[in-house]
Amino acid sequence: MTKTTHFGFNTVAEAEKARKVAGVFDSVAERYNLMNDVMSAGMHRLWKRFAVETSGVKKGDRVLDIAGGTADLSALFLEQVGSNGEVWLTDINNAMLTIGRDRLLDEGAAVSVAQCDAEKLPFPSNYFDCVSVAFGLRNMTHKDVALKEMLRVLRPGGRVIVLEFSKVWKPLQSFYDLYSFKVLPAMGGLIARDPDSYRYLAESIRVHPSQEELKQLMQNAGFERVEYFNLSASVVALHRGYKF
Numbered sequence: 001m002t003k004t005t006h007f008g009f010n011t012v013a014e015a016e017k018a019r020k021v022a023g024v025f026d027s028v029a030e031r032y033n034l035m036n037d038v039m040s041a042g043m044h045r046l047w048k049r050f051a052v053e054t055s056g057v058k059k060g061d062r063v064l065d066i067a068g069g070t071a072d073l074s075a076l077f078l079e080q081v082g083s084n085g086e087v088w089l090t091d092i093n094n095a096m097l098t099i100g101r102d103r104l105l106d107e108g109a110a111v112s113v114a115q116c117d118a119e120k121l122p123f124p125s126n127y128f129d130c131v132s133v134a135f136g137l138r139n140m141t142h143k144d145v146a147l148k149e150m151l152r153v154l155r156p157g158g159r160v161i162v163l164e165f166s167k168v169w170k171p172l173q174s175f176y177d178l179y180s181f182k183v184l185p186a187m188g189g190l191i192a193r194d195p196d197s198y199r200y201l202a203e204s205i206r207v208h209p210s211q212e213e214l215k216q217l218m219q220n221a222g223f224e225r226v227e228y229f230n231l232s233a234s235v236v237a238l239h240r241g242y243k244f
């Protein structure tokens with residue numbers, strides 16, 4: 001029987017999900033950064049800075065940025081690791097990755113780039129001090145497989161940080177629903193000329209695991225000392241886990 005999964009509120013064949021996700025990011029890549037600033041009122045920059053600070057990355061470290069897209073996290077990690085460190089910007093989507101790579105090159109940053117699927121990482125085991133994934137896990141077909149891959153490439157003592165939309169603080173739920181299902185698609189239509197992709201964004205957040213469920217998924221994958229930090233009334237959560 002064909003295995004199915006979520007694509008927003010729709011149920012699709014597993015094989016179809018990656019194709020549909022690729023369609024979303026091919027479509028929004030050019031306006032992705034502008035949309036992030038507008039729809040989060042600039043907050044995404046603070047969430048990402050908090051994520052990098054919480055990662056504990058220091059000079060000389062090796063960092064893998066998975067689903068790195070337009071390279072916001074990679075740019076911050078490059079500042080942290082200095083000239084003796086190593087940062088890999090990776091993503092499955094060529095349109096997103098090209099924008100990220102060009103931006104870092106324009107900034108004169110020395111970054112390594114690889115187009116790859118988080119579920120099959122082309123890196124050796126026990127190599128990285130830190131693996132990050134920001135707003136990417138939600139889009140992956142087999143989150144459990146991706147998390148196990150992240151664990152594999154981390155060195156013992158290394159940590160993963162997962163920044164993702166999460167379950168919002170209950171009293172804000174109805175306002176958040178209105179914003180997500182009415183305002184966001186309208187903004188996506190105006191700015192990115194693609195309301196459907198931003199409707200998918202809102203739906204994919206609703207079917208993504210809660211803070212506690214994601215913590216459990218990370219523990220099941222083999223991460224230890226998993227904890228999370230709720231940000232902006234839990235619109236977003238940062239999870240951190242270690243490999244020992």
Ligand SMILES: C[S@@+](CC[C@H](N)C(=O)[O-])C[C@H]1O[C@@H](n2cnc3c(N)ncnc32)[C@H](O)[C@@H]1O
Pocket residue numbers: 021025066067068069070071072073090091092093096116117118119133134135136137139140141
């Ligand atoms: C919302 S963007 C996040 C980009 C960036 N990390 C940020 O925070 O701005 C999600 C990214 O996940 C990537 N992605 C989706 N599925 C993936 C997979 N299986 N492996 C690697 N990247 C994936 C998409 O191509 C897209 O660039």
